[in-house]
Amino acid sequence: MVDAIHGDFEQKIANDITIEPRDTMPDDYRKTLIRQISQHAHSEIVGMLPEGNWVTRAPSLRRKAVLLAKIQDEGGHGLYLYSAAETLGVTRDELLDQLHSGKAKYSSIFNYPSLTWADMGAIGWLVDGAAIMNQVPLCRASYGPYARAMVRICKEESFHQRQGFEIMHVLAKGTEVQKKMAQDALNRWWWPALMMFGPHDSDSTNTEQSMKWRIKRISNDDLRRKFVDVTVEQTKVLGLTVPDKDLMWNAETGHYDFGAINWAEFWNVVKGNGPCNKQRLEARKAAWQKGEWVREAAMAHAEKRKARKEALVAA
Amino acid sequence: MANETNKLEWPLWEVFIRSKAGLDHKHAGSLHAADAQMAIENARDVYTRRMEGISIWVVESKNIFASDPKEAESLYDPANDKIYRHPTFYNLPDEVKYM
Numbered sequence: 508m509v510d511a512i513h514g515d516f517e518q519k520i521a522n523d524i525t526i527e528p529r530d531t532m533p534d535d536y537r538k539t540l541i542r543q544i545s546q547h548a549h550s551e552i553v554g555m556l557p558e559g560n561w562v563t564r565a566p567s568l569r570r571k572a573v574l575l576a577k578i579q580d581e582g583g584h585g586l587y588l589y590s591a592a593e594t595l596g597v598t599r600d601e602l603l604d605q606l607h608s609g610k611a612k613y614s615s616i617f618n619y620p621s622l623t624w625a626d627m628g629a630i631g632w633l634v635d636g637a638a639i640m641n642q643v644p645l646c647r648a649s650y651g652p653y654a655r656a657m658v659r660i661c662k663e664e665s666f667h668q669r670q671g672f673e674i675m676h677v678l679a680k681g682t683e684v685q686k687k688m689a690q691d692a693l694n695r696w697w698w699p700a701l702m703m704f705g706p707h708d709s710d711s712t713n714t715e716q717s718m719k720w721r722i723k724r725i726s727n728d729d730l731r732r733k734f735v736d737v738t739v740e741q742t743k744v745l746g747l748t749v750p751d752k753d754l755m756w757n758a759e760t761g762h763y764d765f766g767a768i769n770w771a772e773f774w775n776v777v778k779g780n781g782p783c784n785k786q787r788l789e790a791r792k793a794a795w796q797k798g799e800w801v802r803e804a805a806m807a808h809a810e811k812r813k814a815r816k817e818a819l820v821a822a
Numbered sequence: 823m824a825n826e827t828n829k830l831e832w833p834l835w836e837v838f839i840r841s842k843a844g845l846d847h848k849h850a851g852s853l854h855a856a857d858a859q860m861a862i863e864n865a866r867d868v869y870t871r872r873m874e875g876i877s878i879w880v881v882e883s884k885n886i887f888a889s890d891p892k893e894a895e896s897l898y899d900p901a902n903d904k905i906y907r908h909p910t911f912y913n914l915p916d917e918v919k920y921m
């Protein structure tokens with residue numbers, strides 16, 4: 508019988524038994540996980556930036572409180588994921604170095620600008636919506652700490668998409684100008700949201716191995732199709748138009764057919780040439796550098812407090 | 823700048839949370855903090871924002887000693903052949919309705 512005690516890595520994977528930090532695992536599995544989990548963590552904290560742009564300009568106190576709560580959640584998601592990566596033997600500082608030096612990637616969706624308030628709606632609805640679609644199957648990923656982090660994240664994500672949809676709904680049912688603003692945001696975020704699922708299965712080099720290791724459970728194209736199917740229906744409720752002239756219901760497959768994705772744009776943004784790549788990285792680096800004295804002071808303060816306590820005990 | 827920053831990294835802490843009165847503290851995750859007090863404050867901020875807890879324990883990760891998974895077989899196997907420790911091992915006459 509293969510269980511958590513008996514059996515080696517391959518047997519456990521085959522029997523869907525979770526791998527834990529101190530279990531033996533192939534080097535490539537460890538490397539793949541560190542890369543994927545840290546990229547994911549970077550995406551959470553870089554993803555705070557486009558929304559941070561609108562905190563001081565939220566149209567009401569309620570919207571502002573909600574936006575702040577959402578952004579705070581994303582910071583927490585970053586923490587859960589960095590912690591999961593750290594169980595694989597890499598340090599937090601090493602991971603942040605990789606982000607700051609440009610060696611590590613993050614989701615390229617966050618290299619697009621958030622130009623209007625409607626973008627807060629479109630991001631929550633489409634970007635968080637796509638993220639949830641990606642993340643739900645990861646709750647069953649074979650690596651325990653990653654799967655557990657994803658469970659916590661998915662629980663918190665559900666309000667993110669709803670608050671975004673609510674913003675879109677209010678705008679779409681508002682004045683002509685508001686409706687136009689909502690449509691414009693949908694036009695700009697639709698295609699980048701579809702790109703969030705990654706290259707087509709036929710072009711995705713990592714998919715096959717990740718599926719074998721049960722890190723990934725559903726392929727990029729399957730997830731993307733699922734996202735299109737549910738989101739198109741939601742768009743109808745909003746009374747907005749999906750910016751895709753090839754979008755059509757296919758009764759035979761039971762899914763929507765949709766137009767070709769501009770992969771040249773996708774790779775261009777991944778390579779660093781998107782509208783905000785530079786700005787995002789600069790903001791992250793500045794936050795890290797400006798926080799240095801705080802990190803040092805907190806450590807010095809902790810040591811002082813400890814010394815004072817020890818002196819008190821000795822006296 | 824690269825890795826010389828590592829020596830400044832705040833220590834890692836494991837966070838345990840009691841979700842409601844009467845339940846055990848359960849491992850929730852980990853975080854970095856300069857000392858125990860800060861670890862508790864940070865744990866409150868990240869792990870109990872939605873009323874997930876009423877009590878927090880933090881332990882510096884380096885102070886946790888864990889069993890070696892490679893020794894799992896010798897550690898836990900001896901329990902395997904002692905099924906008489908389970909109530910289902912015993913046959914009761916049908917007349918006994920409740921026990």
Ligand SMILES: [Fe+2]
Nearest residue numbers: 551580581584
């Ligand atoms: Fe998130």
Ligand SMILES: [Fe+2]
Nearest residue numbers: 581635664667
């Ligand atoms: Fe989110």
